[in-house]
Amino acid sequence: MKRGGRENLRSEMVVPSLKSNRMVEAVLTAAAEDGLTPAKDGRIAGRVSRELIDKGKTATGITSDTELLEFALATIALEDKFADAFHEVRGTVDPEIDFGL
Numbered sequence: 001m002k003r004g005g006r007e008n009l010r011s012e013m014v015v016p017s018l019k020s021n022r023m024v025e026a027v028l029t030a031a032a033e034d035g036l037t038p039a040k041d042g043r044i045a046g047r048v049s050r051e052l053i054d055k056g057k058t059a060t061g062i063t064s065d066t067e068l069l070e071f072a073l074a075t076i077a078l079e080d081k082f083a084d085a086f087h088e089v090r091g092t093v094d095p096e097i098d099f100g101l
Contacts, residue, residue, distance in 0.1 A: 023060075024061065024062060027071055027075050028067075030074070030078050031070075031077065031078060037074070053065065
């Protein structure tokens with residue numbers, strides 16, 4: 001479903017970065033290192049479109065519904081807070097500082 005042309009933008013920005021399994025592996029490894037994945041003691045259920053599932057699997061190379069969901073949740077849980085931190089320190093560096101460039 002297109003919304004003002006955003007579908008194409010998302011496809012161009014998100015899907016190519018996921019095409020290599022390196023991102024999937026990195027996210028799942030980081031989640032494991034943070035202790036987020038050792039126990040499989042939670043359960044989640046929901047109804048989503050088959051098209052969304054299929055597109056997610058195609059984009060990531062993941063074949064399992066469970067692993068796809070784990071990757072999606074880990075991506076959210078491990079979200080980089082760089083933008084927030086960057087905005088918090090805006091204006092705190094002296095504009096007269098000499099970086100020797």
